[in-house]
Amino acid sequence: MWTGPGTPTGGSYPPGSPVRPPRPTDRGGIRPGSGLIDRGNDRTGPLVEPDWWSSGSTDQPDHPHAGGRPDQHGFTRQHPSGPLPPMPMGIWDRLGQGGNGPDDDATVATPRLGGRSGDAAGEDLPGGSPASWEEQTGAFDVIGANVDEEAPRRRGLRRSRRAEPADDHPATVALPEQHPAAAHDEDFFPDEHEFLGEPAGPLTDDEIPVAPYDPRTDRARRRRRRRPFAMLLAFLVLGTIVAGIVLGGQKLLALLDPTSQDYTGSGTGSVDVRVNQGDTLSDIAQTLDDADVVASTGPFVSAAKDHPDATGIQPGVYTLRLQMSGESALDLLLDPASRQVSRVTLREGLTVVQVLARVAEDTGTPLEELQAAAANPAALGLPAYANGMLEGFLFPATYDFEPGDTAVDMLTAMVARAEQAFDGLGVPESDRLTWITKASIVQAEAAGAEDMAKVARVLENRLADGMPLQLDTTVNYANGKGGITTTAVDRANESPYNTYVHTGLPPGAISNPGEDALRAVLAPADGDWRFFVVVNPDNGDTRFAATKAEHDANVEIFRQWLRENPGE
Structure with a gap:
């Protein structure tokens, strides 16, 4: 490799060399202004690549610079027109060759990042104080040296894949073998499992814990704070929509079915409404609708059908209010105080x-x-x-x-x-006048319902015998007076109602009898009585007799009561 300064001046670069050859120019491949000597006329022709060229290392025995051997001129540099020497060997060359260069010191076991005293990869150095991992890395700049060892692992980091089985030096700092861009793509972005909420696995040797600012965490925190308000707002909006639907539906129903309209509340003012004999619930509803008591017949009829007492509404005039709900109008009609009678x-x-x-x-x-x-x-x-x-x-x-x-x-x-x-x-009309007349006498003469059947028997016995009835009640009716006694003058009245003067029954009733008297005439008691007298008007004590002598004795008792009660 090239060990001198500057840039090679010609020739070909060995395969795998990090330096690319210059682009050819018009002057023999030398770029103007490069500072190199122009040897365009030196035509050496194609050179044969020596064997040492492909080795990429000066350790090759045939390398011109192997062992620092000089050339034939005494220089340790090839002729400029010859093949360019390789680049000087750097750190990566020495690591790749695995040789013992000047910097090939023995590998030092360094604690794993974030290690603690006593860990397998972080034993204390002799002397009792743990060594700083910066000192144990030698000349290397350790990535992540500025990161706090205690910083929590970022949630978004992708879970590292399990490493291959450890070699003989587990504590050696593992350097990345891939391009930094690839490492960024693979390890920085979160794994698809991380997004699904799976817990991250334990840290591995090639994973560096970092805690950078994550805006997503802050956004999530703000979303959590806003969540209750958002839910409350959603409920309010939903309630408003539902209320609008209900109100709108009611108005639409009222437009489609006028009979379903109804007022709210108990109404105002006062109005008299008459319920006629034989009116049905629908008739009553129509009367209320005509008087503007209810908005329509439907709500009133519906409320009346659900109330068992609605069928008992009596005819009459009721004091109601204007514009009442159907149910309120029904309540007033069932209230006796509302009826004007x-x-x-x-x-x-x-x-x-x-x-x-x-x-x-x-x-x-x-x-x-x-x-x-x-x-x-x-x-x-x-x-x-x-x-x-x-x-x-x-x-x-x-x-x-x-x-x-x-x-x-x-x-x-x-x-x-x-x-x-x-x-x-069930009395035939042909017999009713006689029957009513007898019942009117029984009603006037008897002191109580228990004596009515006996009085009816006395009338039947005397009428059967042809005896005059001689009843003071008929004489008083003829004279237009009341009381329990008569005078001689009273009894001398020629009125057909005077039973002292005329035999048989008077021409008609002397009073308005009740049902008990009517029934007593239909079923008189059994007996031979021809006489009766109330001996004590205070308690209604009545004595019945079959003979005149018994009757006279009973009359004397009555006279005694009269003497004791002179005002009667």
Whole structure:
């Protein structure tokens, strides 16, 4: 190899030489301005390559510079026109040849990078203090000398492949055998297994731990910090989208199906709504829709179908509110306080005169209007067998009268209720007037329901015998008075209702009997009684007798009570 300074001046370069020959020029291959002597006219012709040329080393015995032998002129340099000598031998030549050059010192075992005192490759030097690995590397510049030994291994580094079995010098520093660019490509970029999250293997001898700044780590940390806020934002956006879909769907449904529209809340203001007799839930819903109580019929009907009490909505006038939800409107219709009614309760045994007075008092209807209505029985639906007599056909019960109901409406409702009771007991219309008349007397004379069947038997026995009934209640009805006693003047009244003067039954009822009295007439008690008297009106004690003597004794007990109660 060439051992002198400068650049070879001619000839060919040996194979494998790191220096490339100069490009030929027009003047014999010498580049102008190179500082070399122009020997263009020295035509030596082609030279035969000597054997030592291909060796690439001055150790070849035939090499011109082997052993420092001079040439024929005493110089140790070949003629310029001869083949160029090889380049001087450097460190890599000596390492490649494995010879013992000037710098071929014995290999020194150096601790592995990052080794600790006591490791196999990092024993303490004699003297007790560990030697610095920089000192043990000799003249070599160790890659990564400026890296902290304690720095963690970079996560992105590719896991080193397992090395071949170690040679006899495991502690020798392993130098890379490949081009630096190849090492960069192979070892710097992360292995595909690293990206999949597999743990990195242990460090090997040819792997240098480094901890450079990794922007990806910082970006990941920022992403982790932003993740909760991003999730919260995503939930808010999703909730907004869902709410928009729901509201939009409701509006679209309302446009497609007008019957599904519904107000929200319990409404405002006040409005009166009438529910008529026989109205269905759909009829009631339509009435509410017409009055703007509900937005449409659908929500109310749906709510009513799910409520078991909805079918029991009573006819009447209800105080509701405007623009209510269907469910709220249903709740008010089921609330008794929402219904505008005037409730009238008629007890058993009241006369027509007494009934009209009670209705006028409880409903605020003028008495004159009620009396005028009673004077026209045909307008009230009175049956023909009643012979135009209203007494006995105003059935005792509780009635709810609504605002706007007239006197005729009220009395008509009572007559209809009486006919309903009569039909239920199955009495033929041809017998009903007599039956109602007897029941009215039983209702007026008996102190309690337990005595009604006995009173009915007394009437049947006396009528069967042809005896006058002689009942004070009929005399008082004829005289238009009340009480439990009569006077001689009262009993002298020629009214057909005076049973002291006339035998048999009066022409019609003397009161409005209840169902118990009606049933008692249909099934009188068994007995031979012809007489009865209430001996103590305070507790209703009634005595029945078959003979006149027994009856007179019972009458004396009653007179004693009268003496004890002079105001009666």
